[in-house]
Amino acid sequence: MPNGTPAAIAPPLFSPEQATLLEQLTGTLDGSGLWWLSGYAAGLARSQAVPVVRPAAVPATEPQPATRLTIVYGSQTGNAKRVAERLAQQIEAAGLPARLVRADAYATRELKNERHLAIVISTQGDGDPPDDARGLFDFITGKRAPQLPELHYAVLALGDSSYPQFCAIGRRLDERLSELGAKRWFARGEADLDIDTVATPWLANALAAAKEAFKPQTPLPLATVTPLRPLAAAVSAYTRDNPFPAELLVNQRITGRGSDKDIRHFELSLEGSGLQYEAGDALGVWPVNPPRLVEAVLRTLELDGGHAVTHGDQTLPLRDWLSQRRELTRLSRPFVAAHAARAGDAGLDALLAPDRAADFARLLAEQQIIDLLQTYPAAWTAEELVAALRPLAPRLYSIASSTKAVGEEVHLTIAHIEYAAAGDHSEDRLRWGAASNFLARASEGEKLPVFIERNERFRLPKDGTRDVILVGPGTGIAPFRGFVQERAAISASGRNWLFFGNPHARSDFLYQLEWQDALKRGVLHRLDLAFSRDQAHKVYVQDRLREHGAEVFAWLEGGAHLYVCGDATRMARDVHATLLDIIATHGGKSSEDAADYLNELQAQGRYARDVY
Template identity: 35%
Template sequence: MIQNQKMFNILLPLSSEQLNHLKELEMTCSDIQCAWLSGYFWKKANQNSNSSPIEKKKIDEDQLVTIISASQTGNAKLLSHRLHEYLNKNNIKNRLINAINYKFRKIKDERTLILIISTQGEGEVPEEAISLYNFIISKKAPKLNYLSYSIFGLGDTSYNLFCQAAKNFDNRLKELGAISLLDRVDADIEYEDDYDKWSQELLKTISSNYINSKTSLRSLSQKDDLKITNFSYTKNNPALGTILTNQRITGRDSTKEIHHIEIDINNLNINYTPGDALGVWYKNDPNLINQILKLLSINPLEKVSIKNNITTIFDALENSFELTVNTKNIVQSYAHFSKNKFLKNIISDEKKLNKYVTKTPLISMIHDHSSKISSQELISFLRPLTPRLYSIASSQAETHDEIHITVGVVKKIVSGYVCLGGASGYLSGSLKVDDKIKIFIENNDNFRLPADKNIPIIMIGSGTGIAPFRSFMQQRDNDGSKGKNWIFFGNPNFTEDFLYQIEWQEYIKKGLLTKMSLAWSRDQEHKIYIQDKIKENGKEIWSWIKNGAQIYVCGNASKMAKDVEKALLDIIAKYNNMNIEDSTEFLNEMRLNQRYKRDVY
């Protein structure tokens, strides 16, 4: 017994005096206080430990850093890939996944989640993140008390609901109990500095919280790993295509001006797939530039500095800055430089400012309140020019060394000025046959034809939203696909606005196009829209859905796409005897199973 007592005293890391103090303290503490002391001393011991990192517990697989990309125009996808590589190089074990492929019901098992997300339309989440968002805002969303997260939002300050998708995710994750590692970042179109600072802070924070394996995760499935297609040409390294055709395809009396443009890519080694988009770098209209410079009393040959490069103000405005979109920041800055009393009054009231920006293009503001400012002051508040994306309207199996796009011209008349969209004005008016154009491919794996060529498809588009479906039909024709094809198309008038009419009629004659449902909103007293045609054919649409059809929607996100989705939900509820909540769940499952796909803008 005495021998055992001696052994106990040798093993005990406390002296007899310390042990007596500890027992006295224990007698005065409640259960909760004892638990707190236990945690306190454990933390103290770990802080003072001199053990090597190898002796510490490594992060296990369900504690990996998960990076989710939710992209609309490709920027979030590129930044997610950069972050993935950055963490790998710094020995942070992580996986990269596209939001469309994320198994969102397992979010409760995550410990560190990074979301890089853009905003589309009227403050909405990008298409590929809809299922994830619908889940976390639903009653089925789990508590996330063990989740740490960080969000990098990409947006455009010219929109009132700037980075709203990122804000919505941030608020909801906090509601569910998750802890933010860093304050959310809301980045404008010039996001590089914000991204660099955020990614560095994120690395420091993650490194201080976890001890990670030095081996990068390489076991992700091909579906889960976010694929970056290695085109030799990118947004920052565009190809130089040649204009073959630039033709208006709406009638003389149409309310719309829409152009079909064909671009030669011979010898450029460019490959694309139906569903992809074409990125176009445009130049601003010289007439618009001269008007702005004249109103501001600026000599076109004045020199300005852009990121340490010297050029003329004319060249800077032609190639480097956005001139067709006004923003709150621009109005505020111009009011400051011009000292204009009217504009100062506008910027003092948020509601007035929002209304003014919506209705007043940049050229109109400068015309109505012209002032003398320097060329360097002018470019200090202008937004950088960014490329525009257009759904590709051709299949390479059909057109080989050509890319076709369908361009709707944006046009407003304000203060006597005809204001054209920057890119659409350039494409429709400036480019002639044999002109060169800077282009690149924006991959879109979320808008693809079914691999099984026997699967039926339903295509729903309005206006220029018909473009990708032209590429779909060309591809299915060349593949000899046996699956049925049904298109819904809407525009104002049959005689003026039936885009690619002869081609669709030929597909009907060949039997490749099974059915065509057309909605001409202004051909009769009572307006008929595409959603009306969907409801009218509800029973047959449900039959196609039951037979495995995939549904594709392309067009305006804020109006057309919402109305179409509501019509589809009504059909599912009616013919499957569901309430609206269950039909929403049904459509979400179709989206998850890649049977309901949208390319909206």
């Protein structure tokens, strides 16, 4: 942008005052906000004669809900957002009116007036809504939701079938909207990790339904379209589907002798990639399955790894399919059901029954595909196996650095998953995590396929005077290393309070020297530690939060932002419950008011979680 002034980007039809207002507005919007604004502006422009006249003649009223498609997404890792944006692009390209809204930006009071609604939403962990959709989910499933007899809707549910509550949030919203009298436009989609298999036909149905519901409008001639803001810097050619081969610079174990954990610090070069990230974003890594695991599967099933298998439009040796294209470390319900049908084992069949949900969840959590194959022998052909296994998906890791401190590098903090499984198959007893083992096996100098996954909801406050509270036990410390680097680089005056926990101080105090140095330099203002196994009774980060509850609440009352990163199933839930207790106790609030207080912090972006 020349000189960085609003006047430099404004077309001649704007006055300087209007140009300033335009820059102020667009400068505060994220991608979804700009999508909505572009659709809104286009809708207004289409109601005018072409060429466009001065803005004073444009009606100030918003298009009526009955004349547009509202697309709402709830996304934890970005997948639902990507699909929703694809739908918005397709609808806009067809000349149809639409708006794209992130779930936490959607005003629930508008629901009763909607006529056409598309929801794209993921399920987080074991049956939880994504953080940005908690408020909307609670509203629609709660008692305050209105009757919706005039609403037509469609739901695309995203999930991971290695969890028992696969697509549960999308399913519950779909069923609840029907209970409220709304009419399904077309059947709900339930997408597993191979999202496009379900998302692509669902998007085609949505576009066809929208074309029936709305009369296509002729797009404005390109000559009359003026960008809302200057063209951004060139976007990197490297994406999720076209990852960058990043050189591994450092692969270093940072847990000490005697630790039960093998936690690694990785540094990778992004030089020449054009990839950019902000503190709070994630790095996607495309893994290759552990070679010993691949060989164990081939040996157990007595299959030839060199046998050529054609699936879809690809032909590869079976060993390559299992190494690079198929999930081997995560069980899913469809594969368990398929294997049970082949094995003919009554005990395995029984685990699939609805009343055995807890036992089935334990199976998914504790066993891998090789365990199933060895425990319940059954015959598979190479072709059947490739078709039944899920596509290998990239793993996302919170970035543990700030570009302001490390330049064209990206750092990660990852626990290498390796353990011995029970059973009599001594040769095949070791089990691994797919991506953590892939990274741990990599030698410095190797090239690893990576991409940036943005996390707009996990950002430091733009106001550097704000205080921040960071809760990150274990590898959850990763983004907060980047946060503290970022705050130091910009000389933010707000205070930084870190809560960290792990089993033992001697062997598991991750980045100990860095935190001690940050304290000395005044970059880190408070550090509270919870080493759970260093005393007779276990102490966790939530215990330290409770001990300092009065101060935590005072910081929140003073405008502090609070961030939590780490395990979703236990730690994050325990921390959330502790925060509710702190707010109720030190704020003199009822449990309901404490929940409203925390929900409001979340809505304001002052309570953000990066949990997995």
